[in-house]
Amino acid sequence: MSGDRGSQGFISRYVFSLDHRVIGLQYLLTAMAMAIVGGLLALLVRVQIAWPDHDYTWISKILPGGFDGGVMKPEFYAALFTMHGTIMIFFVLSAALIGGFGNYLIPLQVGARDMAFPRLNALSYWIYAVSSVVILASFFAPSGPAASGWTAYPPLSALKGAIPGSNLGQDLWLVAMALFIVSFTLGGLNFLATIMAMRRPGLSMLGLPLFTWSMFFVAILGLLAFPSLTAASIMLLLDRHAGSSFFLPAGVVLSGDLVPGGGGSPILWQHLFWFLGHPEVYILMLPSLGITSDLFTVFTGRRVFGYKSMVIAMALISGMSFLVWGHHMFVSGMSPFLGSAFAITTTLIAVPSGIKVFNWIASLWNRPLRLSTPMLWALGIFSLFVTGGLSGIWLGQTQVDIQLHDTAFVVAHFHIIMAGAALFGVFAGVHYWFPLFFGRMMSERLGIAHFLTTFVFYYATFFPMHLAGIRGQIRRVYDPYQYEYLQPLAAMNGFITWAAIALAVSQLLFFWNFFTSLRGGARAGVNPWGAASLEWTEGEPEGPAEPEALNPVVER
Amino acid sequence: MRTLALASPSRSQAEESALRVAVVAALSATMMLFASLASALLVRRAFEDWRPASAAWPWILLGFGLAASAGIEIAARSQGRRRVAGFAIVGLSSSLYLAGALFVLGSLASGELGLSRPHDAFIALLLGVHVLHAILGTAFAARVLRATSGGSPESGLALARLVTHFLTALLVFILILLFGLQ
Numbered sequence: 161m162s163g164d165r166g167s168q169g170f171i172s173r174y175v176f177s178l179d180h181r182v183i184g185l186q187y188l189l190t191a192m193a194m195a196i197v198g199g200l201l202a203l204l205v206r207v208q209i210a211w212p213d214h215d216y217t218w219i220s221k222i223l224p225g226g227f228d229g230g231v232m233k234p235e236f237y238a239a240l241f242t243m244h245g246t247i248m249i250f251f252v253l254s255a256a257l258i259g260g261f262g263n264y265l266i267p268l269q270v271g272a273r274d275m276a277f278p279r280l281n282a283l284s285y286w287i288y289a290v291s292s293v294v295i296l297a298s299f300f301a302p303s304g305p306a307a308s309g310w311t312a313y314p315p316l317s318a319l320k321g322a323i324p325g326s327n328l329g330q331d332l333w334l335v336a337m338a339l340f341i342v343s344f345t346l347g348g349l350n351f352l353a354t355i356m357a358m359r360r361p362g363l364s365m366l367g368l369p370l371f372t373w374s375m376f377f378v379a380i381l382g383l384l385a386f387p388s389l390t391a392a393s394i395m396l397l398l399d400r401h402a403g404s405s406f407f408l409p410a411g412v413v414l415s416g417d418l419v420p421g422g423g424g425s426p427i428l429w430q431h432l433f434w435f436l437g438h439p440e441v442y443i444l445m446l447p448s449l450g451i452t453s454d455l456f457t458v459f460t461g462r463r464v465f466g467y468k469s470m471v472i473a474m475a476l477i478s479g480m481s482f483l484v485w486g487h488h489m490f491v492s493g494m495s496p497f498l499g500s501a502f503a504i505t506t507t508l509i510a511v512p513s514g515i516k517v518f519n520w521i522a523s524l525w526n527r528p529l530r531l532s533t534p535m536l537w538a539l540g541i542f543s544l545f546v547t548g549g550l551s552g553i554w555l556g557q558t559q560v561d562i563q564l565h566d567t568a569f570v571v572a573h574f575h576i577i578m579a580g581a582a583l584f585g586v587f588a589g590v591h592y593w594f595p596l597f598f599g600r601m602m603s604e605r606l607g608i609a610h611f612l613t614t615f616v617f618y619y620a621t622f623f624p625m626h627l628a629g630i631r632g633q634i635r636r637v638y639d640p641y642q643y644e645y646l647q648p649l650a651a652m653n654g655f656i657t658w659a660a661i662a663l664a665v666s667q668l669l670f671f672w673n674f675f676t677s678l679r680g681g682a683r684a685g686v687n688p689w690g691a692a693s694l695e696w697t698e699g700e701p702e703g704p705a706e707p708e709a710l711n712p713v714v715e716r
Numbered sequence: 717m718r719t720l721a722l723a724s725p726s727r728s729q730a731e732e733s734a735l736r737v738a739v740v741a742a743l744s745a746t747m748m749l750f751a752s753l754a755s756a757l758l759v760r761r762a763f764e765d766w767r768p769a770s771a772a773w774p775w776i777l778l779g780f781g782l783a784a785s786a787g788i789e790i791a792a793r794s795q796g797r798r799r800v801a802g803f804a805i806v807g808l809s810s811s812l813y814l815a816g817a818l819f820v821l822g823s824l825a826s827g828e829l830g831l832s833r834p835h836d837a838f839i840a841l842l843l844g845v846h847v848l849h850a851i852l853g854t855a856f857a858a859r860v861l862r863a864t865s866g867g868s869p870e871s872g873l874a875l876a877r878l879v880t881h882f883l884t885a886l887l888v889f890i891l892i893l894l895f896g897l898q
Contacts, residue, residue: 276734345745349738357734383741387749395756395841403830404837406756410765421832423765428756435752 178278183285184264191256198247205240208232210657212639234638235324238307245310253582257447261589262375268695269372271360276353284346291339298332306333314407314426318399334393341386351379369693374450377478378443385439392432434485441578442481448585452538456523458691459535465522476512490561499558506556533607537588541581548577569629575622595684606673613666620659757838774891783809785884788877817847842890853879
């Protein structure tokens with residue numbers, strides 16, 4: 161703990177705190193608030209896809225800038241999916257899993273008193289908070305928020321005036337991303353330093369819970385992958401404001417006028433973006449995989465099968481994630497030989513992923529399962545990881561990907577494997593560590609109802625998108641039914657949208673459970689789940705700060 | 717389950733070790749940033765509008781960078797007045813480097829063609845990012861030297877030395893990229 165809590169005022173204790181636990185909860189609560197925004201944006205996207213001609217006068221009264229006579233504007237639709245992707249990937253899932261759980265749990269699980277650099281930790285949170293404000297502020301930009309997709313492909317993102325969102329909104333997007341990267345980098349340095357140097361003596365790396373291992377790899381991934389987006393963002397800013405042409409090709413015509421300069425390469429942006437973009441997938445997934453493994457240990461009563469191979473699998477996944485970015489660019493005109501190389505490396509990632517899956521099966525095989533809410537979420541992650549992983553093998557092959565690229569199939573794949581597994585990881589973690597965070601239990605009845613409805617409606621929302629994609633439904637299209645061949649998909653899209661609405665409504669169970677349990681939940685004991693990891697041991701962690709530290713005996 | 721017995725810890729060792737880990741991690745991230753920029757340059761220079769330019773200032777800036785590295789070596793390898801002289805060389809050459817680099821950046825930005833020429837744009841990009849890291853690195857080195865001056869100055873000096881040499885190596889790298897691969 162940093163400082164004496166009792167002598168601190170409210171502001172220094174809960175707002176500008178240096179305590180890793182408070183900072184972790186700050187991240188978690190901020191991410192929850194951002195999730196509400198990101199989720200509502202997703203609902204608007206779905207509503208538009210299902211019923212593009214419908215009159216939404218009542219919504220247009222809340223968001224007058226996005227509608228014209230009750231009908232959503234195309235540029236607003238583009239802004240919706242752009243901001244939904246950006247907010248959910250970076251400001252919700254990365255922040256909750258890594259900033260939230262990572263900050264709260266790493267020091268406890270390694271037996272340290274706090275993060276190695278508490279001030280840097282607080283700075284990291286506040287930079288994240290500012291970046292969240294900046295990205296939200298872009299909604300109030302005169303011409304609206306960024307609308308070039310969460311991938312921000314040039315020339316749309318490089319040309320001011322290309323579409324309304326290419327103006328101030330795109331600049332704010334770039335500034336928010338730059339701040340987020342700085343925040344993540346500071347956090348990553350802290351995670352690595354804490355895990356490697358602040359462990360209790362005697363606690364080896366191979367004594368750490370798999371969640372902490374996942375944070376270790378996530379920190380390395382972030383530190384080595386985010387610089388690529390940093391570089392690309394600086395170059396894009398220079399293209400937009402300093403007259404350079406890193407990404408702007410020659411011969412671009414905007415509103416009938418030839419754009420001066422040019423000669424750059426939009427494909428270069430794609431390479432730099434996806435060099436981060438694919439590791440980012442694992443930045444989101446590894447924490448969930450770590451949580452799942454640890455929960456299988458707790459709720460089966462025996463250590464997860466193949467602990468060392470789980471660590472090795474995470475290391476291999478992390479390392480190989482730097483070798484597969486090209487599979488996002490199979491249709492960019494790359495050499496077929498290069499495409500084959502990326503297809504091979506992508507397929508090879510199935511090997512360490514398979515190790516994890518088979519270890520999980522062995523962990524569950526013939527063991528008594530305690531199906532408490534956290535365990536249900538862990539099983540949900542397992543299901544999503546397998547389902548999404550299988551469609552990933554399809555998309556990793558050039559022949560299949562070229563057909564399915566930019567269709568709803570891809571949307572289905574990444575929402576199941578990346579977004580779903582990460583989101584379920586957040587729920588698993590919140591239910592499991594809630595007693596540690598707040599000293600109370602969340603309601604099991606509400607928790608199970610939330611899990612069942614979320615699980616069913618999540619699949620109901622995203623599984624049919626595979627079929628829509630195979631039938632040719634392209635993504636990011638304002639009105640799919642302008643194309644005759646997509647008109648038969650209207651009923652399916654209506655079903656998907658109703659399922660998405662039901663999914664959103666079922667999240668009210670979570671928020672109700674969370675906030676009512678803060679005060680009304682049953683009081684939790686010191687170790688309500690019977691876990692063996694260090695965070696559940698009673699009392700303050702001693703860490704390397706106390707020369708007279710006890711010699712506790714821990715079991716992993 | 718395996719049982720682990722935990723022994724007594726040592727705070728200062730852990731803190732020093734944590735700082736070392738953080739510095740190495742930060743330098744790795746910086747290296748990746750420059751690797752990304754370098755890969756972009758290597759792609760862009762293959763395009764037909766690439767017109768490399770030559771200038772004298774890179775060698776002057778390189779001289780300042782090398783002088784900073786020499787100064788930190790003198791400080792690390794000696795005591796007393798020679799150490800102070802080493803630090804003075806580092807401070808002076810770093811200041812001159814920053815002033816020179818900022819002058820070059822200003823000249824490029826205010827020039828008639830601005831950054832419209834790809835080679836100039838990359839000079840501004842790489843030099844600008846290096847200047848930013850040089851400022852951060854110098855501030856870090858000064859802080860760590862000050863913080864460790866009372867206790868274990870050698871550990872602080874080792875980190876400052878690492879950061880200074882790293883920044884000089886980066887400068888050599890970007891100057892070779894910009895002017896050595898004509």
